[in-house]
Amino acid sequence: MQLPVSLFIGLRYSQSRKGNAFISFITLFSMAGILLGVMALTIVSSVMNGFEADLKKRILGVVPHLVVQSSAADQPWQAKLRQHSVVQDITPFLQTEALVQSSRQLTAVMLQGLDPAALPEFLQQSLILGRWQSLSEQRFTVMLGRGLAEELEVHVGQQVRILLAQGGSYSPLGWMPRQRLFTVAGIIDTGSEIDQVIMVTAQQDLARLLPAKERTVAWRVSLAEPFQAPILAAELAADPSVTQVQDWRQSHGKLFAAVAMEKAMMWLMLLLIVAVAAFNIVSALVMMVTEKQAEVAILKTQGMTDGALFRVFAFQGLVNGVFGAILGVAVGVVASWQLNNIIALFGLQVAGGIQLPVVMDVSQIISIFVSAISLTLLAVLYPAWRAVKINPAEVLRDE
Numbered sequence: 001m002q003l004p005v006s007l008f009i010g011l012r013y014s015q016s017r018k019g020n021a022f023i024s025f026i027t028l029f030s031m032a033g034i035l036l037g038v039m040a041l042t043i044v045s046s047v048m049n050g051f052e053a054d055l056k057k058r059i060l061g062v063v064p065h066l067v068v069q070s071s072a073a074d075q076p077w078q079a080k081l082r083q084h085s086v087v088q089d090i091t092p093f094l095q096t097e098a099l100v101q102s103s104r105q106l107t108a109v110m111l112q113g114l115d116p117a118a119l120p121e122f123l124q125q126s127l128i129l130g131r132w133q134s135l136s137e138q139r140f141t142v143m144l145g146r147g148l149a150e151e152l153e154v155h156v157g158q159q160v161r162i163l164l165a166q167g168g169s170y171s172p173l174g175w176m177p178r179q180r181l182f183t184v185a186g187i188i189d190t191g192s193e194i195d196q197v198i199m200v201t202a203q204q205d206l207a208r209l210l211p212a213k214e215r216t217v218a219w220r221v222s223l224a225e226p227f228q229a230p231i232l233a234a235e236l237a238a239d240p241s242v243t244q245v246q247d248w249r250q251s252h253g254k255l256f257a258a259v260a261m262e263k264a265m266m267w268l269m270l271l272l273i274v275a276v277a278a279f280n281i282v283s284a285l286v287m288m289v290t291e292k293q294a295e296v297a298i299l300k301t302q303g304m305t306d307g308a309l310f311r312v313f314a315f316q317g318l319v320n321g322v323f324g325a326i327l328g329v330a331v332g333v334v335a336s337w338q339l340n341n342i343i344a345l346f347g348l349q350v351a352g353g354i355q356l357p358v359v360m361d362v363s364q365i366i367s368i369f370v371s372a373i374s375l376t377l378l379a380v381l382y383p384a385w386r387a388v389k390i391n392p393a394e395v396l397r398d399e
Helices: 005-015 021-059 076-081 121-125 146-152 203-209 226-237 249-291 293-301 306-337 339-345 362-388 392-396
Strands: 066-070 087-101 106-114 127-130 141-145 159-171 174-188 198-202 218-223 242-247
Touching (some): 021 339, 021 362, 087 203, 146 174, 226 242, 242 249, 249 306, 306 339
Parallel strands (some): 141 174
Antiparallel strands (some): 087 159, 127 174
């Protein structure tokens, strides 16, 4: 198959090594820069995706994705909500802030009342000591987060006192909060900051502890994709039977917003590396245009149009950019896939001895590749335009 003239000449120029060695060096340097930039962007993006997914699993696996309160007895909104494939479970739920006291410490906690028969899957897997069945077999038992248990210095089988500000009463000694002794039945380890504040008990036990006016049961909605919660929350807010709806952003939105901002800034900084490498192509092509002035003039006198001549140098620059971007993506994907093995091979160790979570997103990798090609395309515009502006009469006058 015969190639178009512009593409044929552009490929010849890009493969030629007989000209100025410095131009060849600049070209290879820019190609290597694009390769390294795309590779770094692919690896860092994959690791950041992994950290975000890990946070989503560990924190949003415990925190309710949606908490819905309804005034209707038959809960008509549930049937509508279950039509969404992203909805996994809708279970009764109570939650309140409380103080917990051991023989050594007093601290604030987030006390959740759940149905032991309908616990979130990640929460079930996070139990490292005890049995979830204890919540239904024995009254007034609790599961503590690992960090909270360490802070209180309590173990399974010991008792802690839970105090609530709601519904207290006056006594000869002054104001007395509602309180009750609970037995520690297990320890939860989610591997996140939630372990410092989480306490889980049976829903009916928490209902007994709360004052009557605070016992209104809400509904906990678990989603396969927690980031879909705002969309469903807006839909539920329009339902007249729903009195209140809250999503996880109100408690942990700032954390994930900070992670998203960090991802965006890392993307921008690494994309600048690709931009610097791509714009090295400008200097290489400008020198190439200067060196090939006589040939450009001859092509123009033989009838080559400005558009065809523009494409000659555009193709030459794009070949280098595309080749560097393809290699960068390939090396980046392989390095991301084997990142923990590479770290171990060089004897490096991540803080805490953990393995880096890596999640490669195909759409993100494609956008990295397209961004690199777009920057290369911008870089070739000026040199190709300079080639078009060459005046054959002036160049060939002294030949």
